[in-house]
Amino acid sequence: MTQAFSSKGIIPLIACILFFSSCQTQTEDQATAGKDDAAAxxxxxxxxxxxxxxxLTAFEKENPDSxxxxxxxxxxxxxxxxxxTPLHRANFVRLTKAGFYDQGEFYRVVKGFAVQGGDSDNRTIKQGPYKIPQEFKPKHIHKRGALAMARYGDEQNPDKESSSHNFYIVLGEPRTMEELRAFEAQHGVKYxxxxxxxxxxIGGEPALDQQYTVFGEVIEGMDVVDKIAEEPVDSQKWPRTIVQHKIKVVEQ
Known part of the structure; x- marks a missing residue:
């Protein structure tokens, strides 16, 4: 895919959907269980x-981690x-505590736009073929550093339900007032x-607002996200060298 989602100007929504719907390929329903590392x-x-x-509702009540x-x-x-955004938070914490994300990587990178993680061709833990109902909140926008869940495009997914596991962190660049007014009209929002x-x-990607669920934000380490965004990539925006991630819950 060519980089149709320039960080300058109004990003066509279809380009955003193409990028984030690609998260659902290959490994979501094909993972196998039973390897030694998964057993641990x-x-x-x-x-x-x-x-x-x-x-997820029951898990959220017993696991208030954030x-x-x-x-x-x-x-x-x-x-x-x-x-x-309790369902998205519970889902992310649940997968994290099970070690699911320790078998993932930042597998798609578009400099100036977003880095996407969660999947891996080497996964052994299976999470199931479910989706998460959208939890759009007008106060949670796609500012630089926003954490959101990827999803299939509207044709396959008219309810805009989120992926079970693939997430992204927003980069983006500063926007003009003209751009923001255009996005307000397009999405029926008022910033x-x-x-x-x-x-x-600081910037961000307003074209994604009310299209993908934002359920968190980076509070430390955006310089690390920027370093990931600098990774050399192939024609499909996959890093040429694996950027594996290990994810854990930390104390409040």
Whole structure:
């Protein structure tokens, strides 16, 4: 795929969908269990579309964790998960505690746009073929450093349900007021003065607002995200050298 999602100007939504829907390829339903390294991890009951919400709702009540540490060969990234996106937070914490993300990597990188992780061709832990209902919140925008869940495109996924495991961290560049007004009209939103200040100063990707669920943000280590974004990539935006991640829950 060519880089149709330039960080300058209005990003066509279709390009964004093409990028993030690619997260769902190959390994989501093809992972196999039973390898020795998987046996050492906490049990992970595979979920289905029928039981995912019930299981995640129950898990969220018993696991209020909201701080996450992603470790890579470039350094550590610390994130805070939002309390008002409980299904996404519970899902991320659940997979993290089971060691699922320790078998993943940042497998797709678009400099100036986003880095995407979660999947790996070497995964052995199976999580099931479920999706997460969207939890769009107008106050959670795709500012630089936002953590969000990838998903299939609208044709396959009209309800905009999130991937079970693939996530991305936003990069982006500062936006102009003209761009923000255009995105407001396109998405039927109204940015607050604080959100406008964020987008015009640190930047982000407003084309993705109300299209993908933002459920957290980087609170330390954006320099590490920038280093990942500098990785040389192939024509499909896959890093030529694996950027594996280890993810764990940290104390509040």
């Amino acid at each position: 991890q906490a049990p992970l009951e595979p979920l289905t579309s029928e039981n995912a919400v019930e299981v 701080l996450i540490l992603i470790s890579t060969r470039h350094g550590d990234i610390k994130l805070r998960l939002y309390k008002d 607050t003065p604080e959100q406008i200040k964020l987008y015009t100063s």
